[in-house]
Amino acid sequence: MEVRHLRYFLALAEEGNFTRAARSSRIAQSALSQQIARLEREVGADLFVRGPGRVTLTPAGDVLLPHAGRVVADVDAAQTALREYHGLERGHLRIGLIQTASSAFDVTETIARFHHEHPRIDVQVHNASSTKMLDELKAQRIDLAIVALGPGDVPKDLSAEVIAVDPLVAVVASSRLPVHGDAISVGHALELGPLIGFAAGTGVRRHVDAAIARSGSRAQVVFELSQATDILAFAAAGLGVAMLPETLARAAENPDLLVLPLTDCEAVHFVTLVDDPRRRSTAGNAFRALLQAHKQTDDRGHKIVLDVLTGC
Template sequence: MQLQQLAYFVAVAEIRHFTQAAESLGIAQPSLSKQIRTLESELGAALFSRARGNITLTPAGEALLPLAKRILADVDTARVEVQELAGLVRGRVRLGATPSLCAGLLADALRRFHDAYPGIRLIVEEGGSRDLVRDLTRGHLDLALVILPLADDTPLVTTPILRENLVVAMPADHRPRRSPMTIEDLQGRDLVMFRSGYDLREATITACRTAGFEPRFAVEGGEMDAVLRFVEAGLGLAVVPSMVLAGRPGLRGIALTASDPLPFPVRRDLPPPPGLQRTIAIAHRKDVSLTHAAKAFHTTLETYLTEAAADGALPTGVHHLRGGSAG
């Protein structure tokens, strides 16, 4: 089995057309077909069904596809790792982050890293936490800032770094029935909901169902910017991290609290009440060593957060979990 054959297989699997796949790879279609046949012969199973000109994956092809993608991603990472031996003069960091972080404090951390290592390419993938976990697991990212907890079988190492408050976003001219609000206060209210793949979607739905009611959606399916704009337009309320409201004068955030206020301060070593806060961790795969560039970014991010927490420069409602304090 050759890496080239796996690359050809992935191209056909994604495009579902031999001629178009050959064109995208810059090779002749007969050469592509020959390599695929050789791969199928070595594996002892057909990878594609070619009935009536429709190209579909066989069960063997379905099983091979995620493995082939992961192998090719790891080979690409290995190539970059060797290049970095020149001393971080060149290389790359593929970082995934949630939209709230991309719009908030991440930019300053990226600037600090770029100033220290100008030859390292920074590739940022913005998405919901579930999407980022999937891409990280498949080898498409080196690091990702994800929301805890993760599934028990997720093959990732996670380091909690931040805890941020969740608030109810509403138009700035809207007067809440009370402040702070509880999850129960959302019952019967129109909500703006994120698309699937956002942890905030599942967290909000779960919190509502735990409180004994089914949430009512006025509109659903948006990314962070779209959700905030829909709230500004008065379509409904949304549960969002407090940091995303910075620089949005058209919105206000109302704190969420437990149904029955606790008679004592919440201890830092205990988990927060469900639905009120969320924990952000920096994650990477267990089975792959971080590249030199990824390690350098990890260190840069930790240093930046520690200093920002000490200076009181973290956004309101954001807490550093590595010895920092609330921003």
């Protein structure tokens, strides 16, 4: 049973006349008669009583009428929804976002612009650790994620594109060290006190742990916190040393904090767009394009990416 046959059936039931039904269906009257006859053969019953100049429904036609109406209405609704979906007039976009992503790259501005350009797309933003968001991507609970992981840390079946890179810096209370602008080694930074950092599983913590491993040092992790503001506050109170993305550390503008560059050129914080290329939606592609248009393009950012990818 084809949908077009049901449309012809509904048109004839409404018009009660083959000539008018053919005109409203935009087909020849002979073609309409053939299609109605084919439908009747398929259902195994006459659907219309043919009279002079007028047709009426048989009992079988009365049974089919409401069902045919619902089927055609559902098909029309589906076609409309798909047209709106492809035209970004309807749909949803679920974004996973690390809390520090906006420090190295203004994802918030991109989300706001996307919402302004596509107001009928329902945008949902969910905060979680980078590793947690990878799990949510695989479970199809989010459509894309902004994570603090390098491309090499993302599973091969997912697509990863670096949108910003920020060097890691050491942050300590200014009272712990004379003010100077020289870079220090990771090992030296750890001599300034116990480590204050994000919890294990977060992207920043992963980068910090990798830098410590490269230095051959051991870190005493005393405080594991979930908020960057708390980490900076603990460091300002002289409770230890933190290692954070430079943009995030300097944005605090706290006179009680000293921000020290690290000599390890590989000690960086990646901000990476991750999604599943097999499940990309129209809304996701539009957001991705908008994000790429606003990607970090300053000379320092490009140099950092090049240095990291070539081993400094």
